[in-house]
Amino acid sequence: MRAVHIPTVGDQPQLGELSKPTVIEGTVLVRVKAAGLNPIDNAITAGLVAQMGVPHEYPLVLGRDAAGIVEAVGADVDNIAVGDEVIGHVLLAPPVSAGTLAEYVLLPLAAVTHKPAELDFAAAAALPLAGGAAVACVEAIDPRPGQTVLVNGASGGVGSFAVQLLAARGARVVATGAPTDVDRLTALGAALVVDFTAGRVAEQVLAAHPDGVDALVNLAGFAPDAVPAAAVRAGGIIASTTVLPDQADLDAASLTGVSVMAAPTRGVIAPLAEQAAAGDLEIAVASVLPLERAIDGLAGLAAGSATGKVVVTLDD
Numbered sequence: 001m002r003a004v005h006i007p008t009v010g011d012q013p014q015l016g017e018l019s020k021p022t023v024i025e026g027t028v029l030v031r032v033k034a035a036g037l038n039p040i041d042n043a044i045t046a047g048l049v050a051q052m053g054v055p056h057e058y059p060l061v062l063g064r065d066a067a068g069i070v071e072a073v074g075a076d077v078d079n080i081a082v083g084d085e086v087i088g089h090v091l092l093a094p095p096v097s098a099g100t101l102a103e104y105v106l107l108p109l110a111a112v113t114h115k116p117a118e119l120d121f122a123a124a125a126a127l128p129l130a131g132g133a134a135v136a137c138v139e140a141i142d143p144r145p146g147q148t149v150l151v152n153g154a155s156g157g158v159g160s161f162a163v164q165l166l167a168a169r170g171a172r173v174v175a176t177g178a179p180t181d182v183d184r185l186t187a188l189g190a191a192l193v194v195d196f197t198a199g200r201v202a203e204q205v206l207a208a209h210p211d212g213v214d215a216l217v218n219l220a221g222f223a224p225d226a227v228p229a230a231a232v233r234a235g236g237i238i239a240s241t242t243v244l245p246d247q248a249d250l251d252a253a254s255l256t257g258v259s260v261m262a263a264p265t266r267g268v269i270a271p272l273a274e275q276a277a278a279g280d281l282e283i284a285v286a287s288v289l290p291l292e293r294a295i296d297g298l299a300g301l302a303a304g305s306a307t308g309k310v311v312v313t314l315d316d
């Protein structure tokens with residue numbers, strides 16, 4: 001099968017032929033129709049799993065999210081059948097080796113759910129990790145209706161879901177985005193969009209909310225001082241998928257910090273898919289590429305030129 005993979009440690013990703021996986025207990029073999037790209041795919045190329053000490057094997061196929069058609073099921077699988085259209089996620093479980101940027105992928109049964117007919121394969125493949133991360137962030141801050149929540153990095157894949165989920169919970173959402181993102185973020189439910197390219201986010205937010213926001217969902221920045229924690233009032237909470245301020249700084253500002261790790265299992269993916277199918281959650285697919293251009297898509301994601309989810313589709 002064709003797969004975008006890292007042949008061995010230190011190599012760059014390439015599209016090449018690998019053997020088709022064989023189904024085993026607890027898994028579902030899926031013919032991939034679409035695979036969603038995520039920043040973690042680039043992080044894995046840069047050595048993330050090795051740095052985390054997670055056992056992994058080469059060739060290592062990139063891609064975590066997929067939608068496709070079931071080709072075979074493990075002997076113990078009784079809720080998914082051959083021919084079913086499904087959405088799934090390759091959990092970061094050892095040994096990390098399988099990926100969805102391939103003609104076939106073995107998905108763990110725990111992270112597979114039926115694809116609602118209303119969702120096309122591309123939209124479905126954009127959902128699991130970004131949607132799951134957004135759910136985890138919202139659960140971590142658990143906002144009450146009327147509270148104000150800043151979403152830093154709102155214009156990206158996770159942020160586009162987080163803005164919608166927070167607005168649906170009755171929060172007033174302050175979102176960050178470039179000027180070209182304002183209309184889209186407003187349509188998703190943001191009450192105010194702050195231009196992160198025009199100056200410090202915390203200062204801009206405090207200008208509109210002098211007492212500070214109640215909570216921050218942080219989805220951007222890789223250094224503690226890049227987190228706009230100063231925008232959050234004393235007693236507030238920060239949930240971050242990237243980094244948190246140092247604990248001493250959180251304590252000094254009377255803030256709680258929660259490091260979020262998404263777990264896009266069936267129990268998370270299925271309700272999101274149902275909400276999207278019902279028209280209550282928009283899946284913002286920014287671009288759709290063929291497998292031959294998946295590596296370009298990953299480069300665009302790393303360069304920040306994507307304006308939503310990038311999805312790779314595969315022909316029959």
Ligand SMILES: NC(=O)c1ccc[n+]([C@@H]2O[C@H](COP(=O)([O-])OP(=O)(O)OC[C@H]3O[C@@H](n4cnc5c(N)ncnc54)[C@H](OP(=O)(O)O)[C@@H]3O)[C@@H](O)[C@H]2O)c1
Pocket residue numbers: 038039040129130133152153154155156157158159176177178196219220221240241242260261262263301303304305306307308
């Ligand atoms: N811990 C977990 O379980 C988990 C799960 C999913 C994602 N993540 C991480 O969460 C982060 C967001 O993921 P994603 O999929 O949403 O990535 P993404 O689609 O690349 O979105 C990131 C967004 O942040 C914007 N941005 C860049 N610099 C910014 C700044 N200084 N201030 C505010 N916004 C800025 C980008 O805008 P431009 O494109 O205009 O630059 C982009 O829209 C990534 O670091 C990812 O690795 C973690």
